[in-house]
Amino acid sequence: MSxxxxxxxxxxxxxxxxxxFQVRGEGQWPxxxxxxxxxxxxxxxxLRAGETLGIVGESGCGKSTLARALIDLVPIADGSVRxxxxxxxxAGPEAWQAKxxxxxxxxxxxxxxxxxxxxxxxxxxEPLRTHCPELSAAExxxxxxxxxxxxxxxxxxxxxxxxxxxxxQCQRIGIARALILKPQVVxxxxxxxxxxxxxxxxxxxxxxxxxxxxxLALIFIAHDLAVVKHISQRVMVMYLGRxxxxxxxxxLYDSPRHPYTQALLSAIPVxxxxxxxxKTLQLLQGDxxxxxxxxxxxxxxxxxxxxxEECAKNIPALRRISEQSESACILG
Amino acid sequence: MNPLxxxxxxxxxxxxxxxxxxxxxPRNLWADARTRFFRNKAAVISLVxxxxxxxxxxxxxxxxxxxxxxxxxxxxSLGPSFKNAHFWGTDEAGRDLLVRCLVGGRxxxxxxxxxxxxxxxxxxxxxxxxxxxxxxxxxxxxxxVDMMYAIPxxxxxxxxxTILGREFYLVVITITVFSWMDMARIVxxxxxxxxxxxYVEAAHSIGVPIHRIITTHIVPNLLGVVVIYTTVTVxxxxxxxxxxxxxxxxxxxxxxxxxxLIEDGTKxxxxxxxxxxxxxxxxxxxxxxxxxxGDGMRDAxxxxxx
Amino acid sequence: MNMNTTSxxxxxxxxxxxxxxxxxxxxxxxxxxxxxLDRGKTLGIVGESGSGKSQSVLAMMGxxxxxxxxxxxxxxxxxxxxxxxxxxxxxxRxxxxxxxxxxxxxxxxxYLTVERQMTEVLELHKGxxxxxxxxxxxxxxDAVKMPEAxxxxxxxxxxxxxxMRQRVMxxxxxLCEPDVLIADEPTTALDVTVQAQILVLMRxxxxxxxTAIVLITHDLGVVAGLCNEVMVLYGGQVMEQGSAEAIFYxxxxxxxxxxxxxxxxxxxGDAPMLAIPGAPPNMARLPAGCPFTDRCAMAxxxxxxxxxxxxxxxxxxxxxRACHLGIEDVTRNLQYLKSQLGVAT
Numbered sequence: 009m010s011x012x013x014x015x016x017x018x019x020x021x022x023x024x025x026x027x028x029f030q031v032r033g034e035g036q037w038p039x040x041x042x043x044x045x046x047x048x049x050x051x052x053x054x055l056r057a058g059e060t061l062g063i064v065g066e067s068g069c070g071k072s073t074l075a076r077a078l079i080d081l082v083p084i085a086d087g088s089v090r091x092x093x094x095x096x097x098x099a100g101p102e103a104w105q106a107k108x109x110x111x112x113x114x115x116x117x118x119x120x121x122x123x124x125x126x127x128x129x130x131x132x133x134e135p136l137r138t139h140c141p142e143l144s145a146a147e148x149x150x151x152x153x154x155x156x157x158x159x160x161x162x163x164x165x166x167x168x169x170x171x172x173x174x175x176x177q178c179q180r181i182g183i184a185r186a187l188i189l190k191p192q193v194v195x196x197x198x199x200x201x202x203x204x205x206x207x208x209x210x211x212x213x214x215x216x217x218x219x220x221x222x223x224l225a226l227i228f229i230a231h232d233l234a235v236v237k238h239i240s241q242r243v244m245v246m247y248l249g250r251x252x253x254x255x256x257x258x259x260l261y262d263s264p265r266h267p268y269t270q271a272l273l274s275a276i277p278v279x280x281x282x283x284x285x286x287k288t289l290q291l292l293q294g295d296x297x298x299x300x301x302x303x304x305x306x307x308x309x310x311x312x313x314x315x316x317e318e319c320a321k322n323i324p325a326l327r328r329i330s331e332q333s334e335s336a337c338i339l340g
Numbered sequence: 341m342n343p344l345x346x347x348x349x350x351x352x353x354x355x356x357x358x359x360x361x362x363x364x365x366p367r368n369l370w371a372d373a374r375t376r377f378f379r380n381k382a383a384v385i386s387l388v389x390x391x392x393x394x395x396x397x398x399x400x401x402x403x404x405x406x407x408x409x410x411x412x413x414x415x416x417s418l419g420p421s422f423k424n425a426h427f428w429g430t431d432e433a434g435r436d437l438l439v440r441c442l443v444g445g446r447x448x449x450x451x452x453x454x455x456x457x458x459x460x461x462x463x464x465x466x467x468x469x470x471x472x473x474x475x476x477x478x479x480x481x482x483x484x485v486d487m488m489y490a491i492p493x494x495x496x497x498x499x500x501x502t503i504l505g506r507e508f509y510l511v512v513i514t515i516t517v518f519s520w521m522d523m524a525r526i527v528x529x530x531x532x533x534x535x536x537x538x539y540v541e542a543a544h545s546i547g548v549p550i551h552r553i554i555t556t557h558i559v560p561n562l563l564g565v566v567v568i569y570t571t572v573t574v575x576x577x578x579x580x581x582x583x584x585x586x587x588x589x590x591x592x593x594x595x596x597x598x599x600x601l602i603e604d605g606t607k608x609x610x611x612x613x614x615x616x617x618x619x620x621x622x623x624x625x626x627x628x629x630x631x632x633x634g635d636g637m638r639d640a641x642x643x644x645x646x
Numbered sequence: 647m648n649m650n651t652t653s654x655x656x657x658x659x660x661x662x663x664x665x666x667x668x669x670x671x672x673x674x675x676x677x678x679x680x681x682x683l684d685r686g687k688t689l690g691i692v693g694e695s696g697s698g699k700s701q702s703v704l705a706m707m708g709x710x711x712x713x714x715x716x717x718x719x720x721x722x723x724x725x726x727x728x729x730x731x732x733x734x735x736x737x738x739r740x741x742x743x744x745x746x747x748x749x750x751x752x753x754x755x756x757y758l759t760v761e762r763q764m765t766e767v768l769e770l771h772k773g774x775x776x777x778x779x780x781x782x783x784x785x786x787x788d789a790v791k792m793p794e795a796x797x798x799x800x801x802x803x804x805x806x807x808x809x810m811r812q813r814v815m816x817x818x819x820x821l822c823e824p825d826v827l828i829a830d831e832p833t834t835a836l837d838v839t840v841q842a843q844i845l846v847l848m849r850x851x852x853x854x855x856x857t858a859i860v861l862i863t864h865d866l867g868v869v870a871g872l873c874n875e876v877m878v879l880y881g882g883q884v885m886e887q888g889s890a891e892a893i894f895y896x897x898x899x900x901x902x903x904x905x906x907x908x909x910x911x912x913x914x915g916d917a918p919m920l921a922i923p924g925a926p927p928n929m930a931r932l933p934a935g936c937p938f939t940d941r942c943a944m945a946x947x948x949x950x951x952x953x954x955x956x957x958x959x960x961x962x963x964x965x966x967r968a969c970h971l972g973i974e975d976v977t978r979n980l981q982y983l984k985s986q987l988g989v990a991t
Binding site for chain 1: 369537538539541542543544545546547548549552556557560561
């Protein structure tokens with residue numbers, strides 16, 4: 009979704025991205041046709057410098073796979089990914105290495121994303137060692153220490169090991185590691201899902217501060233729409249590898265167009281007894297269909313309360329409904 | 341005007357994004373493991389006993405009055421006694437048994453440690469490459485491992501010995517050839533599991549080159565498993581050497597090892613049982629010690645406790 | 647909750663405490679929980695990691711690890727479950743008091759069909775034959791709205807999706823029509839749309855079967871939808887306890903208030919969230935006083951030293967709280983904090 013008034017190019021342009029994995033099932037002979045799990049099946053969006061795009065979806069929607077495909081952690085099967093205008097699909101390791109200074113990632117499990125045998129200093133310093141080996145030891149240590157203090161750790165913790173920290177502190181270490189190269193974009197893959205509620209707010213507030221200070225663009229992936237609301241300007245809702253709706257925050261939360269978004273919003277439990285009990289839920293029937301044998305037409309039609317016959321025929325494209333939102337539903 | 345209760349200082353609002361310092365000294369994972377190891381009584385006792393045996397084998401023969409291959413003509417086939425300081429008796433050629441056991445221990449332990457070192461090195465290299473590269477290369481390398489398992493080692497040992505002779509280093513090579521597969525499999529399995537850990541993924545996303553990922557992330561996290569399996573490999577190797585020597589395929593005269601001594605002892609075990617019992621006991625105790633130490637290490641380094 | 651309840655409560659827990667013997671010392675996982683559960687009511691136990699919420703219900707069911715010890719009293723219809731011999735406890739567990747766990751994949755036996763796992767319960771507790779038990783099992787699966795129950799009952803757990811497996815667990819728990827259902831984070835591992843289905847189901851079942859529910863969760867939204875009464879735990883101790891209205895609309899404890907302010911809300915516009923500083927407590931080294939002291943923005947010096955008494959609030963006789971500060975001070979401090987951050991009050 010590009011802004012017609014801006015002249016600058018988006019920092020990330022994704023067009024029709026597809027990621028698939030080959031699946032070997034039972035009863036398959038070497039000559040039987042290959043079966044593919046379509047983890048991401050044609051997703052397109054833009055990201056501008058300094059903005060936050062939230063990507064929301066439940067399990068199996070492909071959001072984590074999408075994030076990994078954007079930085080070459082899983083191969084891109086089809087489509088185009090342009091970072092700073094450079095086409096990255098089919099790019100070699102040197103091209104990706106240059107982009108690593110621009111894009112960094114924060115992971116979901118704070119403790120598992122840190123090497124248990126390395127100290128905090130070594131973990132945070134690893135990107136510096138890889139991309140800026142010419143730094144002197146003093147400069148290196150200074151930058152590591154500065155980053156640690158910036159994310160809320162203390163200097164005495166510099167030689168500790170990850171298992172000595174709580175989940176929230178581990179995530180701070182992860183953030184420090186991602187930001188030490190001063191990237192322009194940070195992909196946050198469910199950074200607060202594994203944390204307690206009281207710690208989630210700390211980390212989200214920290215990310216917002218750092219974003220404002222460093223002018224970062226964020227891709228914030230989560231399964232919780234409420235969390236995403238606090239940090240994103242635009243939100244993309246995914247289901248079974250496809251984008252169902254992309255909209256500016258207020259458009260999405262105040263007037264969601266796609267039935268899935270509506271169901272998702274109504275399903276979130278609100279910590280307010282009166283509201284919660286008076287709520288009319290839009291319940292979805294059934295289960296997530298198989299990602300290997302996807303339903304024809306709109307993938308959401310098997311569970312959609314508003315599905316009609318038309319929905320089974322063609323895959324609905326993402327249509328622009330208004331200046332601020334696009335929705336992949338033929339019912340508008 | 342501060343509406344807060346009077347005793348609370350103004351550090352309040354800043355405290356909302358800063359964290360308190362843990363306050364305790366850093367805890368190294370290896371130090372943790374060491375503490376856990378020393379809590380295991382069987383492992384500690386085994387460590388002490390094993391150290392005693394190694395020490396005895398190393399400097400014992402220098403302190404004792406007899407050489408391992410000289411015959412004492414007035415003490416042939418003597419049982420354990422204080423006569424002539426033959427504490428463990430002599431064999432039918434009059435050679436002091438204690439010194440022979442200690443010297444034989446030197447050889448057995450040296451062969452054990454050298455063959456272990458060689459097979460661990462080969463095993464780690466093989467397993468790490470197979471595990472990290474994956475795909476067809478991995479499949480090919482593991483089929484070779486399977487083939488090695490299928491070959492009856494005794495047959496090949498006999499062939500090798502017949503063709504190449506019974507030099508010390510050849511015995512080590514023969515044993516190595518048949519002992520590296522376990523380590524290769526273990527290392528490959530561990531590498532496969534480490535490869536998909538999130539911190540390895542994070543290293544990829546940072547742009548760390550592959551060789552640096554293997555050396556800084558994979559290998560240090562393999563060490564725990566490697567240490568455990570090394571302590572398990574050593575007794576196996578010592579036993580293999582003893583078996584080969586017992587069958588006459590291992591260490592050659594005049595050198596001796598526990599296997600050779602045991603073979604000698606079986607020949608006269610009805611008449612002079614001590615000639616069999618002492619070397620057998622030393623071998624058994626050493627093997628038990630390694631096993632208990634290996635158990636202790638596995639418990640100490642158990643990933644679940646991290 | 648305690649003053650106005652019926653004279654015959656279903657379950658009465660007093661001063662429940664759980665201790666674990668570990669190589670690092672004794673850990674007081676739970677330190678004094680008291681509540682009463684009436685027929686048909688729902689109690690929500692809310693807490694974060696390390697608050698002791700799971701351990702307290704495991705202690706009630708006699709499912710603690712071998713190095714754990716429970717003290718206090720858990721009276722179910724007058725009988726103390728903690729001191730009961732295992733044979734008697736087995737007659738109550740699964741029968742009168744049932745439990746559902748967080749992860750349905752690991753709570754169901756992967757080697758047995760669903761039918762076998764369900765009929766086992768009925769054969770054991772109700773003495774039914776295999777055939778009768780199967781009929782009852784299918785009926786219960788219908789009650790939890792599992793489509794094609796008669797066909798699916800022969801399948802193995804791994805053939806179900808997460809939401810369906812949780813329905814199986816709920817069905818298994820309801821087979822003997824228990825008086826009390828204990829649900830330990832039943833929807834945490836599920837997607838939010840599936841969670842909504844399960845919560846609706848639980849509400850309906852409670853209405854139809856009249857089961858009392860003890861719901862353990864960290865999600866305040868789930869509690870708001872399902873529970874009449876709420877207990878807030880931190881560091882193994884109760885911080886505040888009372889009716890859902892009182893807790894959500896008039897929180898009188900700094901932790902409860904902080905938690906409510908830290909939850910991201912859909913309807914809040916762009917207001918920042920109030921973060922509670924610090925990290926969950928180290929259960930092996932709790933302060934002598936209130937466990938929340940280190941993270942409390944309003945802590946007094948005595949808070950770290952003297953454990954606050956757990957007593958009725960001055961404003962609301964049905965609310966119990968453990969805090970040295972009075973309610974007015976808490977409310978005033980909270981408003982100050984929120985205004986400092988620009989958070990809506």
